[in-house]
Amino acid sequence: MTSIENQAGFAGTAASGIQPRRALGKLPRYAAGKPPVVVEGMQSFKLSSNENALPPLPSVLEAIRAQTAVNRYPDPMTTMLRAELSGFLDVPAADIVTGAGSLGALNQILAAFAGQNDFEAPDEVIYAWRSFEAYPICVGLAGATGIQVPVRPDGTHDLEAMAAAVTERTRVILLCTPNNPTGPGLSRNEVEGFLEAVPSSVVVVIDEAYQEFVRRSDAVDGIEMYREHENVIVLRTFSKAHGLAGLRVGYSVAQPLLTDSLRISAVPFAVSQVGEHAAVASLRHYDEVAERVQGIVDERTRVVEGLRALGWQVPEAEGNFVWLALKDFSQDFAELVGHQGLSVRAFGTEGIRVSIGEPEANTRFLELCGGYPHFPGLC
Structure with a gap:
């Protein structure tokens, strides 16, 4: 393998003369x-x-089997799902942007708010580490620079250190709660204090992929935070609690100031009609x-x-x-x-x-x- 192949992490590039972006050679592989x-x-x-060891609910499996028009493109606005989520979360449907799992929704956020701008230095994205292993990959592919702030010995976010890491180039901060893979979540007071400590011009993403499993009484609720702070984006998914990991259905919730940009960066048809109907059926049987x-x-x-x-x-x-x-x-x-x-x-x-x-x-x-x-x- 040549040095070019080593750098890029791909085989066969030297023979053809094709070279991938240099950024790819610096990124970890998702395992x-x-x-x-x-x-x-x-x-x-x-x-x-x-993963959820249990299959989807029987009613959800029935909804999946009923979707036969897979020769047609899905609704690009996932209107039915956003309407169902609107009632479930008590938020305007216009504040919801769907994606291929919460990871797809995250990539849309980074594409909109962090990366490389013309000839300026790359934007910075701050996140705790160790946290979700896709973060450095997503940030790097967006063209931004990841700033990793070590978690504390008990596996919690060091919010003070994360706030101190903010610079004029910081565009996005990722808060993973509960933190994957260490486990602890963030409290409402912690996040409130953090939001007061960072500039309101910085987008703060509250990644709540495991929100349904949280039982601490003082846990932060991202939906409450988004209602009170226009720079907050909430990430949630149907992959975990709902057992729909294979259908890739996630979404973000944010105020119009942010969703206007997210709709531009959203991947068209990211959620299939099978996934949309399955998610709606699961919400309707949330008990x-x-x-x-x-x-x-x-x-x-x-x-x-x-x-x-x-x-x-x-x-x-x-x-x-x-x-x-x-x-x-x-x-x-x-x-x-x-x-x-x-x-x-x-x-x-x-x-x-x-x-x-x-x-x-x-x-x-x-x-x-x-x-x-x-x-x-x-x-």
């Missing part, structure tokens, strides 16, 4: 959670992707979704309490996953549980993220932790 290894005589479970979510929360509580009873230190878990700061033992632990039919998500030498799965999977995970000699501290 999706791997499926579990098949172990003879043992059921395997995937705990590596923060059933909430019941399922509570079951996952109950399992999360069991796992966290079980780990702490074993002497393991874990951050507060507000999503559908737990974080183990195993550091140098991360790969070793991932390999160990892999041999026992469980796939988990290892992040280099930082730690392990384990999604809450089926009760049997969670029980096996706890049993394996009970026999593992290297107890983790916090982040």
